[in-house]
Amino acid sequence: MQNPGSNIANYIREARQELMKVTWPTRQEATRSTVAVIVVSLAIALFLGGVDFLLGFMLNRFIL
Known part of the structure; x- marks a missing residue:
């Protein structure tokens, strides 16, 4: 059985x-x-915000 400290040192070295190499x-x-x-x-946020706004508007306008 190896010393746990040597495993950690080996891991850090590797x-x-x-x-x-990176x-x-x-x-x-x-x-x-x-x-x-x-x-x-930002583009995705604007798109999703627009879809949310339109769906909320349609829900409030036509259903509620």
Whole structure:
């Protein structure tokens, strides 16, 4: 049976090695992706807000 402390140390060592292999995005790529996520999120929010408004209006106008 191994020492639990050595398992944790081994895990941290392997995680660090894997992180060294990662190709991190440039600042420009990260900024572009962030802007794209914000724009798409706002577009979906506006669409869903509009659908909610229309359905609420129709419910109040024609059913209630």
